[in-house]
Amino acid sequence: MxxxxxxxxxxxxxxxxxxxxxxxxxxxxxxxxxxxxxxxxxxxxxxxxxxxxxxxxxxxxxxxxxxxxxxxxxxxxxxxxxxxxxxxxxxxxxxxxxxxxxxxxxxxxxxxxxxxxxxxxxxxxxxxxxxxxxxxxxxxxxxxxxxxxxxxxxxxxxxxxxxAPFTGDTLDPKMDIPGYQVAGKGNLADIKKMAKMFKGAKRPILLVGHGAVISRAGEAIKQLAYKLNAPVTNTLLGKGEFPETDPLSLGMLGMHGTAYANLGLTRCDLILSIGSRWDDRVNGNPAKFCIGAKKLHIDIDEAEIGKILQPDAYCIGDARLIVEELVKHVEPCDTNEWLAELNSYKKKHPLKFKTDKGLSAQYVLHELQELTQGRAIISTDVGQHQMWSAQFNLSINGRKWISSGGAGTMGFGFPAAIGAQFGCPNDLVVAVVGDGGFQMTLYELATVFIHKLPVKVLIIDNKYLGMVRQWQELFFDNRLSGVDLEGNPDFVKLAESYHVKGVHIDKPEHARERLKEALDYKGPVVIWAEVIKEGNVFPMIPAGKSAYEMIIEPPNASQKLEKPTGST
Amino acid sequence: MFKQKQNPNIHTISILVANKPGVLVRCAQVFARRGFNIDALVVSATVNPEFSRMTITAQGDPGTLDQIIKQTSKLVDVTHCSEHTGIDSIDREYALVKIKHSPSSKIALNKILKKFHANVIRTEKGVAIIEQSGTTQELDELEGLLKKFGIIEMVRSGKLVMVKGRQAT
CATH class of the missing domain: 3.40.50.970 (Thiamin diphosphate (ThDP)-binding fold, Pyr/PP domains)
Structure with a gap:
């Protein structure tokens, strides 16, 4: 050997x-x-x-x-x-x-x-x-x-x-990593301290992050939310671990989160992060994040405690184990008024889109949601389509939402969908990608063909690097620079040249039917959705601003917005 | 020359690491990424040959230090990382100083060296090499006094730290 x-x-x-x-x-x-x-x-x-x-x-x-x-x-x-x-x-x-x-x-x-x-x-x-x-x-x-x-x-x-020849005694030797320690179930005193913080809280919010998905804390979080009668919001990567269809769910928070989740941040008196790292997409500006609210933090990585904001109480360890213990120590909160207030925001500011100006990306994703009802694994690329998909493809299972969050890696969505399909051969896997990101890794069409993987690739083609175009429109006087993807291929023909079925959607009337045809097909399909070019993602909290400064409705053309100060 | 003692931006951090390739770079990267300048770094043996001790003197924002210590601690090959303030610990440095030397300056020099428990360890052709161990402050002080003789070069070891009492650093 x-x-x-x-x-x-x-x-x-x-x-x-x-x-x-x-x-x-x-x-x-x-x-x-x-x-x-x-x-x-x-x-x-x-x-x-x-x-x-x-x-x-x-x-x-x-x-x-x-x-x-x-x-x-x-x-x-x-x-x-x-x-x-x-x-x-x-x-x-x-x-x-x-x-x-x-x-x-x-x-x-x-x-x-x-x-x-x-x-x-x-x-x-x-x-x-x-x-x-x-x-x-x-x-x-x-x-x-x-x-x-x-x-x-x-x-x-x-x-x-x-x-060289292997001459060792065993293929199962002892590990030698004395410096490596793994945090476990968390310190009971820390958990009790967190539980105490909930006493008297009138407007609590639970924030579910990727750590909750990784530790499979969903069931424990459900118990906690139901016992406290507390609303739940989630980060982009925390989607689904607490079902976004639950009446207590506020959906995603942050830069392109729902208006009601973000308005909730401006009003809450306590926020408990379960495996999120208060990322800049979430907090906008740490100094103005949930002003006056008690901040509680559960994380397995001690280096996350106090990195972005200083919590009032925290516990280091596995999210599932800690939440399971925390449930035992909390008392129900009196949140009827709070939930009524949040429900009024839901009624006043639902996620919406126009249907009168041709095919919008949101409409296509809305139809995808109607057809899949959260049962599909959705893997997104990065940009506008990612945010629209996060908004309209409500997730009911943390492992069924795959997206590059921290890195924001264009080109991720399609190959990640392939990997997910290998791992979950019986699931419907849909890669929701933009025309920009898809072209960075589309050569893996060969891989889906060879391995007969029934991955569905939904290209939201607006012929732009749309998120940057949106910023240039809103903050840089619409001076477009380096965003025009002229010369995009005919994606149906492209797919066919890789022996993959192609489906074209360019009108709202046939979106549902063609999407269904593609999803029902027994092999890989590229669905080319040519959408209106100038769609923008709202709500939006400009980078560096806080939830208090959220832009819910598209601003008038005459309205001048200052350039964002936050990172990207 | 005594600003080191007063400057809140100067920190002494002791790191116990497993002797594995790349561990020095991994630690240094944490400091560099957070904008800390490393002034001195000593890597030395411990009584257990499988571990080494790194003692780092670095400059940077005290608010960031806690984060650096946590990020260093979580490196797989790092067993322990902590800051030492001088209250809980003692620290020493060692210096070699090469100065211009002539018979006429010998008496004045010896007087100074005696005060600082420093020694001449070699003399030749108008040059003397002096060794000194002591606190950073003492080394700085002697350096100041030796300037009038003409310092040709100086090498300092960087700080070594040990926690007081029975517990390990």
């Missing part, structure tokens, strides 16, 4: 079903060891696609996705995908081939210091120098990637290390 065979053996022992990868010289021994393995190798068309597939698989199943690429450019092409997984706490193992160890640091052919390059965007990483270390490194990597706050682990494997 050589190092590569030991490696694959270990991966099999960890129950790895798939490896997404693209071969190359330095990785040949590892690809060789995959011949005859029960692990299925999925050959992608670009390494970025492999990372997003592993990511989508991990988000949909909770199991780490595994990527295998070669050295040099093969390795650097994974950086965007690793960063995306890191920002959203996704478990992933990235195996990179490397030049032979005597050549390290000598500018060998296809050498890149991927260990160094990726250091700021991994949870942990290894450069394996000794063949017999491989089983320990793999075991540690699987432990680290999916415990505590999950995150990607990179393992760089020089070709001589994978080629």
């Amino acid at each position: 050589n190092g590569a065979e030991a490696l694959i053996h270990c991966l099999e022992n960890f129950g790895v079903e798939y490896i997404w990868g693209l071969s190359g010289g330095a990785a040949i021994p590892i690809f060789d060891a995959l011949v005859g393995s029960k692990i299925k190798l999925i050959l992608v068309r670009h390494e970025q696609g492999a990372t997003h597939m592993a990511d989508g698989y991990a988000r949909a199943t909770g199991r780490p996705g595994v990527v295998l690429v070669t050295s040099g450019p093969g390795a650097t092409n994974t950086v965007t995908g690793i960063m995306t997984a890191h920002m959203d706490s996704v478990p992933m193992i990235v195996l990179t081939g490397q030049t032979i160890s005597p050549m390290l640091g000598k500018d060998a052919f296809q050498e890149s210091d991927i260990f160094g390059i990726t250091m700021p965007v991994v949870k942990h990483s290894y450069l394996v120098k000794v063949t017999n270390d491989i089983p320990r490194v793999i075991k540690e990597a699987f432990h680290i990637t999916n415990t505590g706050r999950p995150g990607p682990v990179l393992i760089d494997l020089p070709k001589d290390v994978t080629s």
Whole structure:
């Protein structure tokens, strides 16, 4: 047995079903060891696609996705995908081939210091120098990637290390990570302190983030919300862990959240974050976030406590375990007036869109919702379509909403949908993408064709990089710069050239029927929805502003808005 | 020269790390990303050969320090990370100073060195190399006094810190 065979053996022992990868010289021994393995190798068309597939698989199943690429450019092409997984706490193992160890640091052919390059965007990483270390490194990597706050682990494997004979005693050695500790069920005193804070709260809000999805805290959160009679809002990545269709749900908050969730922030007297990190898309401006309200924070990562805002009480540990305990210690709150107030906001400011000016993106997504009712796995790309999908595709299951939140990686949605479909072969998986982002990773149409994956790709084509165009229209006197996607292809023909069925929608009248035709089809489909070009996403809180300054209705053309001060 | 003691932006942080490749870079990246300038960094052996001690003297906003300590602590290879204020701990530095030296300045020099428990460890052709260990303040003070002799170069070890009492740093 050589190092590569030991490696694959270990991966099999960890129950790895798939490896997404693209071969190359330095990785040949590892690809060789995959011949005859029960692990299925999925050959992608670009390494970025492999990372997003592993990511989508991990988000949909909770199991780490595994990527295998070669050295040099093969390795650097994974950086965007690793960063995306890191920002959203996704478990992933990235195996990179490397030049032979005597050549390290000598500018060998296809050498890149991927260990160094990726250091700021991994949870942990290894450069394996000794063949017999491989089983320990793999075991540690699987432990680290999916415990505590999950995150990607990179393992760089020089070709001589994978080629050399494995002479170790065992493929299941002891781990050696004395510095790695995982927070567990949380400190009971901390939980009781949080519970006390709810006493006398008249206007509490529960905020559900990605941490709640990762720890599968949904049932516990339901119990907490029902016991307290408290409304629940969610971040983009927290969608569905508490059903957005529940009467207590306010839907998504933040920059493009619902008006009622954001108005709720301006009025609440207590907010409990369950696995969210008070991100800038959520808080707008930490100094003006829920002014006067008590802030409670549950997070498994101690470094998140006090990073953005100082909580009045907090507990470090697993969201599900902490909320399960917290439920026992809280008393119901008197929230009848509060819920009535929030319901009045829901009535006054529902999410809406115009239907008289041609085909709008929102209409298409609304129809998608009518057809799927939250049962489909929806994987989005990044931009306007992502926000519209978040608004109109109400989620009832945290694992069925996949989106690049922290990183905002265009090109993510389609390959992530592929990964989700591999992980959940019986689910309907819809990639909701823009015309900009789809063109960054569309070559993976080959992958869906080859593996007969019935992924549905819904392209919201407004022929613009629409979110930036929206900012330029609102804040930069409509001086459009670098946003016009002229020369877009005929996406139906493009799909067909990859042997994938294409469906075209350009009128509201036939949207429902053609969407249904596509969703019912037994194979992959590209649905090309040509929508009105100048649609904007509202409500909107300009970057750097707080919920108090939310723009609910589109402003008049004459209304001049100042340039946002916040980041992007 | 004594501003180090008064400056609230100067911090001494002690990090216990597993001896693994890249751990130094990982720690340094946390400091750099948060805008902390590292003034001195000592990596040294501990009684357990599987661990090393890093002692970092760095400048930056005190409000950010707590975040840096937490982010450093969560690195997989970091076992322990904490700031030391000088109240709970003692700290020492070591310096080698090369100065211009002539027989005529010998008496004046020796007087100063005695006061600071510093020693001449080598003299040759108009040059003397002096060693000193002490607090950062003492090293700064001696440096100030040696300037009049003409300092050719100086090497300082950076601060070493140890917590008082029975507990480990």
